[in-house]
Amino acid sequence: MIKMKYLSDLFSNVFVLTALSSWAEAQILKTIIHAIVNKKLDITRICGDGGMPSGHSATVTSLATCIGLVKGFDSVEFAIAGIMAVVVCHDAKGVRLETGKQSTVLNEIVKTMELFTSKKLPEVKLKEFVGHTPAQVFAGVMLGIINAIIAYNFFI
Incomplete structure (x- = not known):
């Protein structure tokens, strides 16, 4: 039964849930936007890379923001998550x-x-x-921040 506790802990972790929900929201939005622009639904976009908004940016930004709100923006946890978010976002629009x-x-x-x-x-x-354009990364960052603020105000 110890293994079930690990799964229970994982799926009740507000940081994990906030990050995963931000990724899911970004992917759903990306699929809808792609369908509108191209006038056809491509369901593979739901798990695809690239496009508007950046799922990578939304995920890491929501995680960093949620950690900052809960643990403090002066915490070591926020420092780690914040720096990783900057690296991921820079990589998405760069390399x-x-x-x-x-x-x-x-x-x-x-x-x-x-x-x-x-x-x-x-x-x-x-x-x-x-990869992503700067606008796609910015949209992902904003989605992640907004999602983390909502999670913090309603679920924490």
């Missing part, structure tokens, strides 16, 4: 955004080579939706 751009170029190069050489190259399609 991961550039990776997506490079994937787009490489996918086009493969298509062009197939046209000019009449050879079928190995079927490797690189993921192009992996």
